[in-house]
Amino acid sequence: MVLIGVAIVIVGFIIRINPLLVVTLSGLATGLFAHQSLYEIIEQFGKAFTTNRYMAVFIATLPVIGLLERFGLREQAEHVVSNIKAATTGRILTAYLVIREAAAAAGLTSLGGHAQMVRPLVAPMAEGAAEAKYGTLPDRVRDDIRAHAAAVDNIGLFFGEDVFIAIGAILLMKGFFDQNGIPSDPLHMALWAIPTAVAALIVHSFRLHRLDRSLHKLLHRENGKGRA
Amino acid sequence: MWLSMEAVYIFLGIVVTLGSVWTFADRSNPKRFTSGLFYLLYGVTLLFGSVIPPFYTGVLVLIMVAIVGFGGLKLGKYEEASPEERQQHRQRLNNRLFIPALLIPILTVIGVTWLKNVKIGGAFLLDPNNVTLVSLGVATFMALLISMAMTRSTPFAAVKESRRLLETIGWAALLPQMLATLGTIFTTAGVGAAVSEWIGTIIPTHSLFWIVVAYCVGMALFTMIMGNAFAAFPVMTAGIAVPLLIQQFGVDANHVAALGMFSGYCGTLMTPMAANFNIVPAALLDLRDQHHVIRVQVPTALILLAFNIAAMYVVTLMD
Structure with missing residues (x-):
């Protein structure tokens, strides 16, 4: 019966109710089914919310x-970026992926981040490269490029950091x-x-290389007036 | 120590609380009182979280969720600079604009690598348990001072701009903390044990290949539910990897660990429960679909999950 919370989360996300509500309801339901009192559950909410304030650290930027x-x-x-002829969306994101992953592998996981790097620098560069070639971007293409920029930050971080011996994941294991x-041995x-x-x-x-190709196919035809 | 995590939280709290003043005063926001209250309460939990008794913090959290639930959180007007204004400033400041932005990661790295064990007057300069986060806080603060000097802006101008960004993120800003909270509640209620027990009943324990598949896919799926591979690892490893792979088939724990954790990360890429990686960025980048980042990540995640399974199977055969 404790799995009721898991069910609420899955259903809630699928039918796209506001995630904040889904998560709160799931927490309340799970607690109640585990025979905790409402007071205890609310106390847990408060306690965990405070302990996890570090997740809000992006606000500092x-x-x-x-x-x-x-x-x-x-x-x-x-x-x-628009002044660099060879720059394409895919190449810029690939370069960032390499830097992000190599830095994370060297233990420098803070060299990146969505608030401080992706929104102000990486995403505009990736968009700028496409705009220089194909002119103004349709909204859905712009969204796609931005989502790719965010994804690169995640993928570079996740698969780089475990190569570093002193990272949290290795220590946890x-x-x-x-x-x-x-x-077990952290080095191994x-x-x-x-x-x-x-x-x-x-x-x-x-995949980023293919993104370039699909941008070219889509926009070269649509806008025609591309400089490339 | 001189600079603790609490100092960073106070900085965050001031930014959020001050911002809420403009929200209360923002007549273009149809729900300016409830919206202002949302950010004010959030600021209060950041500022005083360690002082307020947990039950009352919990009540504040539920009020914030209720404000979102009843549609009380709306956007206002943020007096953004016009494109012409930005163009003018940009031509004057040119590439100098990059300096403060790049200083954030550079100073953070300097703090993490060189100021880690620095003591002044017998006390650590930076909180030794949270060096990265405290360094990040200090780095952003210094970058802020530099950019204020460079652009001749007041602190209030900076707070107004941060309000613009924070309100684009909106309720999603709260989600990572709430999900971590849910994780805690799941753990105390025994959800992990229930899941691993259930998985234990459905896998064939004699086939090495299917055990590897069950462990890797289980790591990914359970990470998707919990939003965090660190929560999934002990549950899945104790439930499947230790009894079946390590003890029964004598597989090296180091192989299991590295590839198992990565399988969990593949799950992280595919779940809205990992809000700080997937949902907050979507809000931060003004994406219309909040699941857009996840959609982009799924193919890479699935390919890498398959790679992990294959690699683990090959390695276990060699052990």
Whole structure:
């Protein structure tokens, strides 16, 4: 019966009720079915909400980024890229993927992020490259390019970070095996993360290459007036 | 220590709370009082979270959720700079605009690598348990000072701009914290144990290949439910990998761990439950479909999940 909360979440997301409501209802239902009192459940909400304040740390970047945007940061990022002939959406995102993943593999996971890098720099550059070639972008294409920019940040981070020995994930796994009395070694875990990390780079770069091709097919015909 | 996580939270709290003042005063917002209240309460939980008794924080959270639920959170007007204004500023400032933006990651990295164990007067400069986050907070604060000097703007102008960005994100800003909360409730209610028990009953325990598939797919699926591979790893590994792969077939724990965790990350790429990676960016980038980032990530995630399964199977055969 404790799985009622899981069911609520899945159904809620599928029929697209506001996720904040879905999650709250699921939490309340799960707690009640586990025979907790309402007071205990609300207390848990408060406690966990406070402990997880670190998830809100992206807010710290908003004043700088907002201010710089007011003074034309995004336009400048687009402008710089439009002067580089070889720049395409896919190549810019691939370059960012490589930097993000390599930095994460070296333990520099903070070199990136959606609020501080993707919104003000990476996404405008990726859009700027497409605009320089094909003129004004249709909204759905613009959305697609932005979503790709966000995805690159995630994929680079996830598949890079486990290659670094001292990252949280490796330490968590080490701790788990220690607790269960199973021998394990952080260095070997990090080493065995390399094949997937390389695969991620190859697979996603290839998809970004295909993104370029599909942009070309779609926009070259639609706008015709492209400079390329 | 000199700079703790609490200092960063106070900075966040000030930014959010101050911003709510403009929201209360924003006549173009049809729900300016409830919208203002939403951000005010959020600011209060950031500022005073460690002082307010958990039950009352919980009540504040439920009020915020209720405001969203009853449609009380609306957008207002943000007096954005016109394209011409931005063009003018841009031509004057040119590439100097990049300096503060790039300083954020650079200063963060400097803080993490070189200021990690620095002590002043016998106390750590940065909270040793949260070096990355505290460094990020300090880096953004310094970048903010520099960009204010560069653009000759007041702190209030910066808060107004951050309000514009925060309100584009809106309720999604709360979601990562709420999902982490749900994760905690799931754990105390025993959801993990129930799931791994259920999976244990449906996999054939004699076939190495199907155990590998069950473990990797289980990691991905359970991560999708919990929104976090770290929550899935102990459950799935204790339920499937330890008894079947490691003890029964004698597979090396290091192989299981690396590839299992990555299978979980494939799940992270495919779930709205990982809101900070998938839903917040969609809001931050003004995407019309909040699941657009996930849609873009699914093909890569599935290919890599298949790769992990294949790699783990090959490796287990060699062990």
